[in-house]
Amino acid sequence: MDKRSCGVLLHITSLPSKYGIGTLGExxxxxxEWLKSAGQTYWQVLPIGPTGYGDSPYQPFSSFAGNxxxxxxxxxxxxxxxxxxxxxxxxxxxxxxxVDYDKVSKTRSELLHKAFAGFTDDVGFTGxxxxxxxxxDDYALFMALxxxxxxxxxxxxxxxxxxxxxxxxxxxxxxxSNEIRYHKFCQYIFFRQWTRxxxxxxxxxxxxxxxxxxxxxxxxxxxxxSPRLFELDEKLCPKRVAGVPPDYFSKTGQLWGNPLxxxxxxxxxxxxxxxxxxxxxxxxxxxxxxxxxxxxxTYYAIPYGEKTAEHxxxxxxxxxxxxxxxxxxxxxxxxxxxxxxxIFDSVKQLLADSGFPGMRVLQFGFNPENADNDHxxxxxxxxxxxxxxxxxxxxxxxxxxxxxIKTKAMCRKYxxxxxxxxxxxxxxxxxxxxxxELAVIPMQDVLxxxxxxxxxxxxxxxxxxxxxxxKKDMKKRHAKMxxxxxxxxxxx
Numbered sequence: 001m002d003k004r005s006c007g008v009l010l011h012i013t014s015l016p017s018k019y020g021i022g023t024l025g026e027x028x029x030x031x032x033e034w035l036k037s038a039g040q041t042y043w044q045v046l047p048i049g050p051t052g053y054g055d056s057p058y059q060p061f062s063s064f065a066g067n068x069x070x071x072x073x074x075x076x077x078x079x080x081x082x083x084x085x086x087x088x089x090x091x092x093x094x095x096x097x098x099v100d101y102d103k104v105s106k107t108r109s110e111l112l113h114k115a116f117a118g119f120t121d122d123v124g125f126t127g128x129x130x131x132x133x134x135x136x137d138d139y140a141l142f143m144a145l146x147x148x149x150x151x152x153x154x155x156x157x158x159x160x161x162x163x164x165x166x167x168x169x170x171x172x173x174x175x176x177s178n179e180i181r182y183h184k185f186c187q188y189i190f191f192r193q194w195t196r197x198x199x200x201x202x203x204x205x206x207x208x209x210x211x212x213x214x215x216x217x218x219x220x221x222x223x224x225x226s227p228r229l230f231e232l233d234e235k236l237c238p239k240r241v242a243g244v245p246p247d248y249f250s251k252t253g254q255l256w257g258n259p260l261x262x263x264x265x266x267x268x269x270x271x272x273x274x275x276x277x278x279x280x281x282x283x284x285x286x287x288x289x290x291x292x293x294x295x296x297x298t299y300y301a302i303p304y305g306e307k308t309a310e311h312x313x314x315x316x317x318x319x320x321x322x323x324x325x326x327x328x329x330x331x332x333x334x335x336x337x338x339x340x341x342x343i344f345d346s347v348k349q350l351l352a353d354s355g356f357p358g359m360r361v362l363q364f365g366f367n368p369e370n371a372d373n374d375h376x377x378x379x380x381x382x383x384x385x386x387x388x389x390x391x392x393x394x395x396x397x398x399x400x401x402x403x404x405i406k407t408k409a410m411c412r413k414y415x416x417x418x419x420x421x422x423x424x425x426x427x428x429x430x431x432x433x434x435x436x437e438l439a440v441i442p443m444q445d446v447l448x449x450x451x452x453x454x455x456x457x458x459x460x461x462x463x464x465x466x467x468x469x470x471k472k473d474m475k476k477r478h479a480k481m482x483x484x485x486x487x488x489x490x491x492x
Contacts, residue, residue, distance in 0.1 A: 008440065020104040029200050051067060053217060061142070065136075068109075091107055140181075145157065153218070155219075279330045298347065336385050338359055363394075395451070397445075398450045
């Protein structure tokens with residue numbers, strides 16, 4: 001970031017579409033055009049990997065693969081791989097305001113299998129398989145095995161393939177060859193469409209901010225294919241898992257359950273897996289947000305089998321050694337550090353040493369018990385990205401409605417809430433006026449939505465990640481409002 005700018009946070013799944021979930025098709029391009037008209041420079045999305053447990057983009061089946069649910073079906077119809085009636089007569093769920101993941105996953109799998117059956121190999125597909133072999137072979141076999149074993153976690157597969165013994169790998173690779181090829185086909189289509197979509201955004205002057213979860217899902221091809229990189233025992237069970245300790249928001253902490261990295265082993269090859277992960281992400285995004293940055297300095301380790309996060313220990317992470325390795329191989333990677341939460345001085349030092357911009361969240365600033373804090377805009381450093389809220393927070397309108405009297409009074413006084421302007425506009429204006437070089441606003445706050453617009457409630461299952469906007473929500477008046485504020489606060 002070298003100048004003041006602004007952007008909007010909206011995941012691809014939240015786009016309107018005829019087929020139950022937002023995709024990389026026409027509506028994605030339409031939104032990019034809307035962003036341009038609104039004076040925006042950035043479009044931030046959530047992780048784009050194939051979703052697994054709880055439909056969370058932060059628990060993907062692979063750190064390298066794309067989510068087949070985001071494939072534009074209309075393009076497959078144009079190519080003759082599907083018919084319009086195939087798509088229009090399929091059941092994607094009844095409510096256009098939410099993603100019905102059960103129905104969308106089942107129906108799209110059927111349609112993509114049908115498209116695959118009519119697909120003839122081309123030079124592009126052959127080249128893609130060779131170029132992406134370093135992750136694609138393991139991922140495609142993993143997904144085929146998931147289907148073969150009825151979707152159960154890989155730790156419950158029969159021992160031969162669970163431990164990746166050569167004979168078992170060869171046996172299942174031959175047995176499941178068609179299904180393996182299907183998953184490679186889906187990735188080929190996904191990344192071909194993503195490249196088209198990314199190029200379209202670039203032509204419109206819109207840069208895409210991607211999101212890298214720090215940890216990987218325990219049920220993923222990453223862990224199954226490279227168990228030595230994680231803290232696993234001889235039975236391939238985690239020794240310790242990730243989470244955060246008890247705090248103001250949670251009396252028992254957060255038990256995420258992700259396997260921890262074996263940083264000692266990773267250091268032996270100069271963090272090659274992490275370098276490859278960032279390098280691939282940098283090919284598809286203009287800027288990268290790395291989730292839970294603090295764990296690169298110190299991470300919280302909870303013994304496997306604990307029911308809560310109350311009994312864990314802080315351990316030392318790889319620090320600048322990792323980022324130097326990344327910089328050597330991916331020198332132009334533009335990274336945002338998610339440095340939220342209980343931050344030690346050593347984490348602040350790591351952030352300073354890295355030079356990455358950190359994050360500030362307007363909602364967090366209004367705490368009468370700690371009136372002057374890092375999340376009040378007058379304290380934002382220039383090298384930072386500010387938000388009214390994130391995907392894990394309530395919308396600004398919901399947050400305000402649920403806040404106590406003192407917090408509301410502090411908020412109103414600070415953001416200059418006037419009767420003539422709605423709350424969300426005042427919050428956006430406050431973020432835009434801050435010193436942060438980049439201001440990013442969740443689309444729900446642009447629209448002024450309440451509780452129904454919330455994307456995720458951490459540590460809960462069911463109903464998360466499902467919010468969608470309708471076609472009519474992309475109004476000219478919202479674009480005009482953002483553009484006027486961008487002009488006022490020099491963010492165009």
